[in-house]
Amino acid sequence: MSNDALDRTEDTTDYEAVQASAEFTELRRKFRAFVFPLTGGFLAWYFLYVACAAFAPGFMAHKLVGNINVGLIFGLLQFVTTFAITIYYVRWADRVFDPAADAIAAKIEKDAR
Amino acid sequence: MSATFAAALPAATQVGSPAVNITIFAIFVVVTIGIVLRASGTNKTAADYYAGGRAFTGRQNGIAISGDYLSAASFLGIIGAIAVNGYDGFLYSIGFLVAWLVALLLVAELLRNTGRFTMADVLSFRLQQRPVRIAAAISTLVVSFFYLLAQMAGAGGLVSLLLGISSTAGQNLVIILVGVIMVGYVLIGGMKGTTWVQIIKATLLIIGSFVMAVWVLGKYGFNISNVFQGAVNSSGSEAVLNPMKQYGKSVTTKIDFISLSLALVLGTAGLPHVLMRFYTVPTSKEARKSVEWAIWIIGGFYIMTLILGYGAGALVGSKTILAAPGKVNSAAPLLAFELAGTFLLGIIAAVAFATILAVVAGLTITASASFAHDVYGQVIKKGQISADSEVRVARISAVVIGLVAIVGGIFANGQNIAFLVALAFAIAASANLPTILYSLFWKRFNTRGALYSMYGGLITAVVLIIFSPVVSGKKNPDGTSAAMIKDVGIDFHWFPLDNPGLISIPVGFLLGWIGTVTSREFNARKYAEMEVRSLTGSGAEKEVANH
Numbered sequence: 001m002s003n004d005a006l007d008r009t010e011d012t013t014d015y016e017a018v019q020a021s022a023e024f025t026e027l028r029r030k031f032r033a034f035v036f037p038l039t040g041g042f043l044a045w046y047f048l049y050v051a052c053a054a055f056a057p058g059f060m061a062h063k064l065v066g067n068i069n070v071g072l073i074f075g076l077l078q079f080v081t082t083f084a085i086t087i088y089y090v091r092w093a094d095r096v097f098d099p100a101a102d103a104i105a106a107k108i109e110k111d112a113r
Numbered sequence: 114m115s116a117t118f119a120a121a122l123p124a125a126t127q128v129g130s131p132a133v134n135i136t137i138f139a140i141f142v143v144v145t146i147g148i149v150l151r152a153s154g155t156n157k158t159a160a161d162y163y164a165g166g167r168a169f170t171g172r173q174n175g176i177a178i179s180g181d182y183l184s185a186a187s188f189l190g191i192i193g194a195i196a197v198n199g200y201d202g203f204l205y206s207i208g209f210l211v212a213w214l215v216a217l218l219l220v221a222e223l224l225r226n227t228g229r230f231t232m233a234d235v236l237s238f239r240l241q242q243r244p245v246r247i248a249a250a251i252s253t254l255v256v257s258f259f260y261l262l263a264q265m266a267g268a269g270g271l272v273s274l275l276l277g278i279s280s281t282a283g284q285n286l287v288i289i290l291v292g293v294i295m296v297g298y299v300l301i302g303g304m305k306g307t308t309w310v311q312i313i314k315a316t317l318l319i320i321g322s323f324v325m326a327v328w329v330l331g332k333y334g335f336n337i338s339n340v341f342q343g344a345v346n347s348s349g350s351e352a353v354l355n356p357m358k359q360y361g362k363s364v365t366t367k368i369d370f371i372s373l374s375l376a377l378v379l380g381t382a383g384l385p386h387v388l389m390r391f392y393t394v395p396t397s398k399e400a401r402k403s404v405e406w407a408i409w410i411i412g413g414f415y416i417m418t419l420i421l422g423y424g425a426g427a428l429v430g431s432k433t434i435l436a437a438p439g440k441v442n443s444a445a446p447l448l449a450f451e452l453a454g455t456f457l458l459g460i461i462a463a464v465a466f467a468t469i470l471a472v473v474a475g476l477t478i479t480a481s482a483s484f485a486h487d488v489y490g491q492v493i494k495k496g497q498i499s500a501d502s503e504v505r506v507a508r509i510s511a512v513v514i515g516l517v518a519i520v521g522g523i524f525a526n527g528q529n530i531a532f533l534v535a536l537a538f539a540i541a542a543s544a545n546l547p548t549i550l551y552s553l554f555w556k557r558f559n560t561r562g563a564l565y566s567m568y569g570g571l572i573t574a575v576v577l578i579i580f581s582p583v584v585s586g587k588k589n590p591d592g593t594s595a596a597m598i599k600d601v602g603i604d605f606h607w608f609p610l611d612n613p614g615l616i617s618i619p620v621g622f623l624l625g626w627i628g629t630v631t632s633r634e635f636n637a638r639k640y641a642e643m644e645v646r647s648l649t650g651s652g653a654e655k656e657v658a659n660h
Contacts, residue, residue, distance in 0.1 A: 013642075013651075013652070015638065015641035015642040015644075015645045015646075016637060016638060016641040018641070018645045019640075019641040019644055019645050024645065024648075024649075027648055027649070028644070028648060031648060032554075035218040035219060038218060039214070039215070039218050039219060042211065042214050043378070046207075046208075046211045046374075046378060047374070049207070050204075050370070050371060050374040051371075053200075053204060053356035053357065053370075054356070054357065054360070054367040054370050054371060055367065057355055057356050057357040057361060060200075060355060060356050061351075061354070061355035061356075065338070066336075066338030066341075066342075067338040067341035067342055067345070067354060068337070068338055068341075069354055069355065071200055071354075071355060071356050072200075072354075075200075075203055075204075075207055076416075078207045078210070078211060079207070079210065079412055079415070079416060082210055082211055082213070082214060082408065082412060083408070083409070083412060085214055085218075086214070086217060086404075086405055086408045086409075089217060089218060090401060090402075090405050093222075093401060094398075098398065101648060101649045101650060102649075102650075104645075104649045104651070105649040105650050105651040108645070108649065108651040108652075109651065
């Protein structure tokens with residue numbers, strides 16, 4: 001691994017042991033259980049919108065109030081969900097994910113000394 | 114986003130006062146160069162040059178990301194597309210924004226935790242260094258090059274229009290000037306200087322757009338429905354309020370629209386110049402905060418594009434916009450001129466100019482870092498190189514890239530910005546994103562998978578574009594050519610779609626899978642290190658202590 005710029009000679013951490021530990025597998029499970037369904041959800045919601053725009057323009061053109069039609073509301077809802085998912089994820093990451101991740105990182109640093 | 118400033122500008126159609134425009138441009142350049150000079154005082158190490166010492170806060174970096182992302186295609190292109198094509202232009206805004214969730218949830222933090230300077234750092238982490246770095250560097254250079262060409266071509270047209278320069282030689286001089294200023298930013302300021310230019314530009318862009326949006330709303334009694342009515346009256350048809358005015362012509366154009374939507378939503382998290390920005394903050398938490406800020410700013414901006422686009426449609430009118438020298442891209446400057454005359458036009462023109470300079474500087478530093486760090490430092494010199502000489506190579510690369518961009522920009526002057534930007538997004542989504550995601554989340558992933566995916570995605574995307582109607586064969590309703598090749602007799606297209614994403618993105622993912630399952634390579638130790646570091650932040654590159 002002599003050409004490996006990211007290898008540090010002083011790094012003696014047994015990453016495989018950390019990776020196999022119960023705390024880490026729980027952290028990974030928690031992370032994936034949160035972000036994967038959310039990703040699937042917003043992509044499905046986005047492509048539903050794209051499909052409606054492409055194949056149901058009549059539905060999208062239906063007027064609700066004044067010149068405000070379904071398409072505009074649907075489009076603005078994409079903004080709303082994007083902002084909502086951002087807030088939801090950042091709150092979760094700050095409160096749930098970070099403490100668990102920091103605890104493992106602190107343990108690694110301590111063991112390395 | 115369907116046309117760029119035409120190369121041949123009729124001399125009589127310039128708007129506003131060139132003297133005012135030149136003065137405002139000059140003030141912007143002088144002020145930013147001053148700030149870049151100040152920022153450069155603390156550039157010492159490679160981490161300073163490439164990553165701004167990793168000392169920016171999440172909020173600063175979020176603003177800079179917005180500055181990087183809201184390029185001429187967004188500011189001039191989307192507003193123009195809404196003004197002319199109505200609702201279909203708004204679809205771009207939505208795709209460009211939703212795309213940020215991919216970066217937020219799956220990429221930004223994990224990338225910050227595992228890399229140092231470039232995208233290739235992460236991709237080659239647990240794979241064989243040399244082949245993967247070369248592939249990642251090639252892909253970075255290709256994506257950045259097409260993005261760069263689009264900005265340079267836009268710069269020539271935009272500045273020429275606003276300064277009243279109609280001769281080709283004069284426009285080429287403008288492109289050379291833009292190239293020289295942008296290389297100056299990068300050489301003097303490195304990532305720190307570039308970041309500050311982006312922060313200033315994003316702030317100006319948001320303030321300028323906000324003022325115009327409020328102004329437009331004020332003209333219509335702060336009732337958005339009345340703005341829409343104005344656009345309907347001006348265009349003479351309700352079609353501007355409904356989707357598929359532009360893309361509804363046939364099943365093929367609808368599929369093309371879906372292909373574009375896919376490339377937009379998956380391209381962002383694979384753009385090397387966006388990814389590199391995550392290294393300018395000290396921790397993955399700040400990277401998260403960066404994306405959070407970027408989403409608020411970019412989202413806010415795209416909501417304003419709705420008001421500005423329909424406002425331009427209503428107040429200027431699509432006929433006037435299309436008849437102007439910049440065609441569809443002139444909507445925003447024309448709206449400014451319509452609202453408040455010469456002075457606001459000068460401000461908005463300066464914002465557009467700042468946009469191009471900042472984005473071009475960001476692309477140049479990304480491309481030069483990729484060459485110096487990945488190709489020269491790690492592959493040619495095998496990591497046996499001092500940080501000083503690597504930075505020296507990066508500076509030389511920046512000059513070379515600047516020259517290439519100037520020559521390419523002169524060559525591409527008058528070409529379609531959207532074509533080049535959509536190509537960059539499609540290549541990023543096809544060649545980069547599959548490898549980034551596989552490498553972060555798929556245990557089995559290996560070198561062969563990465564190479565198949567990157568080269569396969571890259572080649573598929575580029576080949577499909579070469580044989581698409583955008584390069585040859587596309588015609589306007591009046592029979593003239595709407596393609597890059599203006600001779601209607603030359604038509605070698607066989608791929609029906611303008612955007613290759615619908616085919617090339619799945620191909621990139623599929624080839625990554627095929628390459629992986631046909632190779633036995635697996636480095637359990639590096640995989641464990643990468644996964645632990647990416648999630649916990651242990652061992653991540655630290656902020657550089659200056660002073």
